[in-house]
Amino acid sequence: MADLKTTVFHDLHRELGAKMVPFAGYDMPVQYPMGVLKEHLHTRSDAGLFDVSHMGQVILRPRSGRVEDAALALESLVPVDVLGLPPGRQRYAMFTNDAGGIEDDLMVANRGDHLFVVVNASRKEVDVAHMQARLSDRVEVVPVTDRALLALQGPKAEAALEALVPGVQAMTFMDVAVLPWKGVDLWISRSGYTGEDGYEISVPNADAVAFARALLAQPGVAPIGLGARDSLRLEAGMCLYGHDIDEATSPVEANLTWAIQKARRSGGARAGGFPGAGRILGELTNGAPRRRVGLRPEGRAPMREGTVIFAGPEGGQPIGTITSGGFGPSIEGPMAMAYLPSNLTEGATVWAEVRGKRLPAVIAPMPFQPTSYKR
């Protein structure tokens, strides 16, 4: 435990009664006294405040001074239209590898004269090294180490943040803005990892705890741990890197084709030109043999990560594996994601082996819980 890193909120977590666990090399709150289930429901009914400071914040500053050059440089690493991303907007992307797999997923924002990316905690060193190695001729890759990151999610997030930072109300889903709080610049995006409306807010370390306390003092805002963060994102059908997507899964297999805009597809203005383009463009045209799908178990028993799936109630070879699974507090039942052969479509029944017994589950659309973004 001695080697675990901490975020600037470590003392605050303890003060709030958090149960701390190691996560991606950090000592992080898995839950507060409210407990995972109530924290989950509170985020959907009110607002939840999450410490996500373990994630990697990185600035990509174009050496030419033109943000278009940073966008074009980053496009060499992601199958995403970054050049077409207007100033003040953010979009989802993924770093691909030469085999067409996913090295990490990330958010990229156009901040006018530079790009700002947020990457997963477990991958940030790898991602920064990757960007430095591949982009440094055109872009200065600057890890942001003096800022914390908070997510404020749920129907009461807007009122809570607007009370402290006038102007956030006018933002829509995936907008980014720099707005002041007590003279401090906050880097704000209207986005999150719960399926709810909400914001992600980068705040200087020096001001972070005071800002978090000010948010917690707003009506309906409660601290939420990683446990509920996981069940919230799973209900929202979102991937967790290292589980639902990894080096071996392609964006097409992962059902993330919506994140690959026309400009980067075959026939597009800047088709290909990212690692693994051969496989990924081929799969966009011809389909992939397996796909990430949602599963709703028919009974109440949760089906966890690693559970093996079969086509029938007995015999046969495994056809796939669950990559995330658990209980959805808002949908009041179990839910899972799995990779299954693409010929199996929504409504098909498959069988998951749980404690030696095959239990039925139906391929279901995701998100499991409707999202409520402010478009």
Added chain:
Amino acid sequence: MVMKYTEEHEWLRVDGDVVVVGITEHAAEQLGDVVFVELPEVETQVAKGDDCAVIESVKAASDILAPIDGEIVAINEKLVDNPALVNEDPLGAAWFFKMKVDDLSVLDSYMDEDAYKDLIG
């Protein structure tokens, strides 16, 4: 009624000629919100240490082991319909099953309340 405790954080209560089995408050708290309970079938013969029930919280799945040799004579169906009862009333309404055992004296080897409190600190 005498309560006994196992190192697996189960409680055992002698009720006439049967032993009622549940999990302790400490166990329920450690597990977190319970969302699924699977119980053995009535009339199942179990040996000490057998997996005989499953309890799943939002975090993970755990097995409930048979604390002694015997026969399952009753199960608490309410837990299947309302797993949250395990968190609400672990020592009372949320009993898991009742067992018929040949020799109640085997319970003597289990911890009493003071010894269990020492175990969980």
